[in-house]
Amino acid sequence: MRSWVTLLCALIVVVTVPGLAGHASAQASDLRFPQKVEAGTAFSVSTTGSGSATLYIIGPGDTIRRVVHLGESISFGPDDLHNAGHYVAFLVSGSSTQNAQFEVTASHQAATLSFLAKPSRLPVNLPNGVSGVAYVFDIFRNLILQPQQISFELSDSSGRAQIRSATSRDGVAWVKMNSAAKAGPAQFQAEVASVRNKRVIQQVPGDPCSIRMTAHGLGQKDKARVALETEPVRDCNGNPVPDGTIVTFTETYQGGQSMVDVPLKRGVAKTELPSHNGAVISVASGVVMGNEIRWSGGL
Amino acid sequence: MTGSRLLGIILIIATVVLVVMGTIHPNQSGAMIADSRARLIGSASSPQDAVNNLMQQIGRRTWEAAYASLANKGEFTETEFVRDLNGNYGSLRSYANLDGFDSQPLRASGDEAQVRARMRWASVVGIFEDSRDLRVVRNGSQWEVAWPIVREAKVPPQVIPVNYLRWDVVYRGAEDDWGAQDVEAPHVRIIAMHPVDRGGGVVILGEVLNEDVVPAFVTVKASLLGSNGSTLATEDSFDKISHILLPKQVSPFRIDFRNVRLSQVDSVRIQPSANLVAASADPVIGIEGQKLTPLPDSSLTGSLVNQSGQVVNVAHVIGTFYDNKGQIVWVADQYPSRALLPQTPVPFTISLPADVSNKVGSYRVVASTYSSSRFQ
Numbered sequence: 001m002r003s004w005v006t007l008l009c010a011l012i013v014v015v016t017v018p019g020l021a022g023h024a025s026a027q028a029s030d031l032r033f034p035q036k037v038e039a040g041t042a043f044s045v046s047t048t049g050s051g052s053a054t055l056y057i058i059g060p061g062d063t064i065r066r067v068v069h070l071g072e073s074i075s076f077g078p079d080d081l082h083n084a085g086h087y088v089a090f091l092v093s094g095s096s097t098q099n100a101q102f103e104v105t106a107s108h109q110a111a112t113l114s115f116l117a118k119p120s121r122l123p124v125n126l127p128n129g130v131s132g133v134a135y136v137f138d139i140f141r142n143l144i145l146q147p148q149q150i151s152f153e154l155s156d157s158s159g160r161a162q163i164r165s166a167t168s169r170d171g172v173a174w175v176k177m178n179s180a181a182k183a184g185p186a187q188f189q190a191e192v193a194s195v196r197n198k199r200v201i202q203q204v205p206g207d208p209c210s211i212r213m214t215a216h217g218l219g220q221k222d223k224a225r226v227a228l229e230t231e232p233v234r235d236c237n238g239n240p241v242p243d244g245t246i247v248t249f250t251e252t253y254q255g256g257q258s259m260v261d262v263p264l265k266r267g268v269a270k271t272e273l274p275s276h277n278g279a280v281i282s283v284a285s286g287v288v289m290g291n292e293i294r295w296s297g298g299l
Numbered sequence: 300m301t302g303s304r305l306l307g308i309i310l311i312i313a314t315v316v317l318v319v320m321g322t323i324h325p326n327q328s329g330a331m332i333a334d335s336r337a338r339l340i341g342s343a344s345s346p347q348d349a350v351n352n353l354m355q356q357i358g359r360r361t362w363e364a365a366y367a368s369l370a371n372k373g374e375f376t377e378t379e380f381v382r383d384l385n386g387n388y389g390s391l392r393s394y395a396n397l398d399g400f401d402s403q404p405l406r407a408s409g410d411e412a413q414v415r416a417r418m419r420w421a422s423v424v425g426i427f428e429d430s431r432d433l434r435v436v437r438n439g440s441q442w443e444v445a446w447p448i449v450r451e452a453k454v455p456p457q458v459i460p461v462n463y464l465r466w467d468v469v470y471r472g473a474e475d476d477w478g479a480q481d482v483e484a485p486h487v488r489i490i491a492m493h494p495v496d497r498g499g500g501v502v503i504l505g506e507v508l509n510e511d512v513v514p515a516f517v518t519v520k521a522s523l524l525g526s527n528g529s530t531l532a533t534e535d536s537f538d539k540i541s542h543i544l545l546p547k548q549v550s551p552f553r554i555d556f557r558n559v560r561l562s563q564v565d566s567v568r569i570q571p572s573a574n575l576v577a578a579s580a581d582p583v584i585g586i587e588g589q590k591l592t593p594l595p596d597s598s599l600t601g602s603l604v605n606q607s608g609q610v611v612n613v614a615h616v617i618g619t620f621y622d623n624k625g626q627i628v629w630v631a632d633q634y635p636s637r638a639l640l641p642q643t644p645v646p647f648t649i650s651l652p653a654d655v656s657n658k659v660g661s662y663r664v665v666a667s668t669y670s671s672s673r674f675q
Contacts, residue, residue: 120480199480204512242512244464244580246548258587263580265462274587286508286547
């Protein structure tokens, strides 16, 4: 894309500069630019001849027009060329034109790091569940294509950390890491040189594990109903399952059934159902079954 | 010439005769309820006439006249009568119109008769039926209906403590770095799927689970693929699903394809999609006293009990029916027409096709709710 833009700009210059058309392609290239220039560095280019001329430089996102004196060096400051890419230069003097092509490369000094961490929320204990992708840029937001050593660190809420490093290739480095066994926000950090970028990964409890409930009659309050309550629901790593998780109580009795979906509140789910002597009451959450109770205290 | 003149005279006479007949014996069927123009309401000289007259008044919402015509108006107020028919608390009935009715005499004696009135109410979610067995009594030369009032339960003044739990979502901002994360969409999973050939079409039955820790707005889309991989049809579950699934909640879904035979289908592509939404964990609805009614009125009946303190305007009940091997054989639903008041049972009936009724070994019912005072 950039090369097309460059060519288009060059074409515009050729058409708009009087006397340039028909000569540019025929002129030998005496303009001696370095083949590669690092973005943000100062450099100079020598010229030959006498009198004044106009220098045009066209590159990705940069266009420079400068009147120069032939025979003197043309100096470029650190801020003159900062977008990496392919550049074309034309030196126009009367009917003669000299041209040159050169590359501006990204600075080797990393200045910013764009860090993509996916997903932002995942269950605990998931192997290779977290992926981190880092893009290294210089101070001018040019992607640094030279290999860079990038360090990735994923630390869970208890402070335990997994550290991996990866070498960037064409400006990109990525890793995959395991989610921790402990639920909570995890800090995921990428670092190159002294540049860091941090993301937060929410590590959430997995499926409930061994759901247990108890049942008791309501006594004089309401003899026709049975109160059901789970013990605090945890996943298989001991993390409390978050409030709002649905627990389903099902009561099956001769010729009928009652059920209710109850959200966990403060770690437990509790409800009341009609009391039937001999009813079998079961509890489940999602696809995980809990214990069963045969109720013998009903009407 | 003579023949055509004779034909013209016959047509004129026939038209006049039909107009006279129509005036003397107007059609009393419920199909005329939608006509907003005032109609002649005949005298209640028979029990069925009395019922038909009452139904027409109900259809036109002339509550005062309908109430005045009742034999037992001393037993309840006009407001209670209107609430019985028209609902309250923004329930489905509040926005329904009587679309039609049938009246069927059950028994009759000299001074008393019983007539079954089947009212068909048109609502935003379709037609629902309300069947009442009406006692009709003679009062002089006229018959009057004794209305079987269904009084709305009154919830005693009380305080119901509820620890409300809800999820709010903050999405990434426009000014965030392009690498900054957004909140992750919920993860949902199809845990059962069964295509069946039915009624000249294909029906996809299944269940979807929200396996995440956040609420999800779920839709399920299915495509039927032919043997050459071409798409035969694509449909979604529309309202045969509970769209808002809280963490670890399971909803059945049913997707109907008309005019496609199962023999044409090589494979089925199911695409569940889930969006993160703000939601509330309340109200909790108990589904009690579920009972299968065998043929000929095969259905699943039960009652919904709102265990929270908030009024639920409209509830939606969806039943999943399994055979003895645990495979889904049908998914059906119903919208009860009355609002769910706190701690007050509201009956529901999910009709089952006759051929499915024999196969049902077990079932599972879920209820979703809509409250005007709630964001969800």
